[in-house]
Amino acid sequence: MSDTYLQLDKLTLAYGDTVAVKDLDLSIKKGELVALLGPSGCGKTTTMRSIAGLLNPASGRITLDGADITRVSANKRNVGLVFQSYALFPHLTVYENVAFGLRLKGVSGQDLDAKVSASIKSVGLASFASRKPGELSGGQQQRVALARSMVMEPKVLLLDEPLSNLDARLRLEMRAELQRVQKETGVTMIFVTHDQIEALALADRIVVMLNGGIEQIGTPEEIYNKPVSAFVADFVGFENVFALENGKLATSNSLVELSAPVPQAVKGLAWRPRMVILGSGPFQGTVRGTSFAGNVREYLLDTPLGPIKAEVDAGEPSHAIGSTLSFDLPLGAAAPLSRYR
Amino acid sequence: MTPRILSPLVLGLLLIFLIGPFFIIIAASLSAGDTLAFPPQGLSLRWVFKVFTIDSFRDSFAMSMLLAVGGTLAALVLGIPAAYALSRYKLPGAETIRTIVSLPIIVPGIIVGLALLRYLVVPFGFNITLALFFAHTALVLPYAVRVVSASLNNLRSDIEEAAVLLGSSRAGAFFRVVMPNIRGGILAAFILGFVTSFNQVPVSLFLSGPGVRTLPIDMLGYMETTYDPSIAALSALLAFLSIGIVFLAERFLGFSRYV
Numbered sequence: 178m179s180d181t182y183l184q185l186d187k188l189t190l191a192y193g194d195t196v197a198v199k200d201l202d203l204s205i206k207k208g209e210l211v212a213l214l215g216p217s218g219c220g221k222t223t224t225m226r227s228i229a230g231l232l233n234p235a236s237g238r239i240t241l242d243g244a245d246i247t248r249v250s251a252n253k254r255n256v257g258l259v260f261q262s263y264a265l266f267p268h269l270t271v272y273e274n275v276a277f278g279l280r281l282k283g284v285s286g287q288d289l290d291a292k293v294s295a296s297i298k299s300v301g302l303a304s305f306a307s308r309k310p311g312e313l314s315g316g317q318q319q320r321v322a323l324a325r326s327m328v329m330e331p332k333v334l335l336l337d338e339p340l341s342n343l344d345a346r347l348r349l350e351m352r353a354e355l356q357r358v359q360k361e362t363g364v365t366m367i368f369v370t371h372d373q374i375e376a377l378a379l380a381d382r383i384v385v386m387l388n389g390g391i392e393q394i395g396t397p398e399e400i401y402n403k404p405v406s407a408f409v410a411d412f413v414g415f416e417n418v419f420a421l422e423n424g425k426l427a428t429s430n431s432l433v434e435l436s437a438p439v440p441q442a443v444k445g446l447a448w449r450p451r452m453v454i455l456g457s458g459p460f461q462g463t464v465r466g467t468s469f470a471g472n473v474r475e476y477l478l479d480t481p482l483g484p485i486k487a488e489v490d491a492g493e494p495s496h497a498i499g500s501t502l503s504f505d506l507p508l509g510a511a512a513p514l515s516r517y518r
Numbered sequence: 519m520t521p522r523i524l525s526p527l528v529l530g531l532l533l534i535f536l537i538g539p540f541f542i543i544i545a546a547s548l549s550a551g552d553t554l555a556f557p558p559q560g561l562s563l564r565w566v567f568k569v570f571t572i573d574s575f576r577d578s579f580a581m582s583m584l585l586a587v588g589g590t591l592a593a594l595v596l597g598i599p600a601a602y603a604l605s606r607y608k609l610p611g612a613e614t615i616r617t618i619v620s621l622p623i624i625v626p627g628i629i630v631g632l633a634l635l636r637y638l639v640v641p642f643g644f645n646i647t648l649a650l651f652f653a654h655t656a657l658v659l660p661y662a663v664r665v666v667s668a669s670l671n672n673l674r675s676d677i678e679e680a681a682v683l684l685g686s687s688r689a690g691a692f693f694r695v696v697m698p699n700i701r702g703g704i705l706a707a708f709i710l711g712f713v714t715s716f717n718q719v720p721v722s723l724f725l726s727g728p729g730v731r732t733l734p735i736d737m738l739g740y741m742e743t744t745y746d747p748s749i750a751a752l753s754a755l756l757a758f759l760s761i762g763i764v765f766l767a768e769r770f771l772g773f774s775r776y777v
Contacts, residue, residue, distance in 0.1 A: 231682075231683075251679075251682045251683055252682045252683065252685050252686055253685075256683065257683065258679075258680070258683050260680060262674060262676060264676040264677045264679065264680040265677070265680075266677055266680070266681070266695050266699075267673075267699055268698040268699050277681070277684050278684030281684060281686055281690075282685060322680075325684070326683075326684075329684060329685075
């Protein structure tokens with residue numbers, strides 16, 4: 178990629194003897210909004226901290242805007258970070274929190290006031306400028322943290338779980354706020370999250386991480402529709418995941434023939450509950466559980482293939498627990514996985 | 519008696535036991551007579567004024583103040599970085615360090631005093647004022663470390679990282695965002711240390727010499743030779759000084775949050 182802005186090369190990060198991230202390669206373009214997505218312990222936060230300079234890599238290289246910043250200290254990188262806990266300075270007012278970095282840069286007088294005031298105003302907190310962080314709600318504190326980072330015009334803005342501490346309504350507001358900031362300033366943003374829905378909703382590109390490595394990189398559509406591994410498939414809602422052995426579906430106790438051959442490279446197949454056809458097909462299953470979820474009804478089936486989750490429109494006739502029905506896993510709908518583990 | 523009646527009764531007796539002598543001292547200090555006695559023989563303020571004319575009290579008061587202020591400041595200079603390191607980093611042997619730091623309040627003062635006299639002052643002719651200063655610094659250090667640690671533990675550590683990412687150095691972050699937020703704890707530690715040092719008797723007892731005495735030691739000496747109410751008057755004055763300090767500290771700092 179020629180227009181790479183931030184580049185991680187064979188980055189290995191460790192805490193003492195524990196390797197958290199191994200040989201990570203990642204290229205991010207200017208102005209992109211990238212999500213690092215994964216379960217806790219996957220190395221996403223560690224990766225973010227190393228970009229900020231709060232953690233020195235054991236090996237590898239970080240390049241930002243054409244310069245090698247691997248050994249540049251955190252206070253000289255001009256990388257912003259909005260902490261999960263916001264990390265506002267409790268003894269300073271909102272105004273002084275936002276002015277903190279600019280004052281250190283030697284900005285003063287009217288220049289300072291203009292920048293700080295504009296920044297506070299842009300996050301809608303103009304009337305709160307003289308309050309202390311303790312007097313603000315969580316959502317307001319986060320906007321102060323955002324303004325405090327953005328006023329420095331950082332090259333990259335990092336956000337640690339930006340939406341996880343907010344309730345549903347504020348989450349929506351904050352999402353819009355982040356999109357506004359990205360649109361208005363064109364800043365490159367990387368945010369860390371364990372919530373695939375947030376990642377899908379907000380990011381231009383998603384980096385799914387697992388066990389200190391990258392599992393898949395793609396647009397939200399690619400991640401959602403074309404997961405490449407069993408882990409990603411399960412993570413984005415393909416709850417029926419099977420390995421393939423010699424072109425056959427590997428279940429817990431047997432190999433099941435497929436209705437048509439699949440390419441050698443395909444190591445597994447995955448279906449969303451939505452894709453399972455109930456009422457007809459070559460397989461038989463017993464309903465073990467069912468639940469009503471508004472517009473759909475969910476079923477858990479005991480089958481020779483193992484447990485299968487299915488989902489049908491609530492308007493369809495329902496099946497009682499204990500009843501036996503036939504079902505199909507249509508090959509055409511399945512997501513082909515290139516990795517299964 | 520039910521516990522409901524018993525506990526206020528016990529509490530009341532305890533309070534009388536603790537505070538009672540204080541009122542006796544105040545009464546005795548207002549005596550018009552020539553000897554320390556209770557009940558006082560007549561009422562007058564002559565002994566209160568007399569206190570200020572006794573030279574040795576002035577000198578030993580100055581010495582006590584010097585030790586209390588200087589020793590406590592020295593303990594804070596040592597204690598704040600120690601508390602910071604203990605609360606922010608995973609140090610090998612952190613528990614051992616905490617225990618060692620606490621030793622001066624665990625080991626009886628009389629032993630500390632004797633040890634300093636026998637192994638520092640006697641063999642090396644170590645300056646007594648300096649020995650007193652070191653002793654008081656060591657005695658106050660546990661309070662400095664504990665109280666400052668308590669306020670550091672209440673402060674998020676990520677604000678330092680936030681300051682660094684906004685362009686501050688690590689040291690700068692400490693002075694810009696840590697110190698202002700633990701100011702109350704530092705002041706509380708100072709007051710606690712000051713009072714501890716000022717009231718110290720057993721250690722100072724061993725480290726007094728010609729012309730070098732702290733106020734409590736001087737008062738002991740004075741009582742052995744002169745049994746007049748000025749000693750009660752001085753005690754009352756010191757008690758009011760302590761009460762005043764603690765009252766102001768509570769009023770402006772919420773002292774009890776830290777201790």
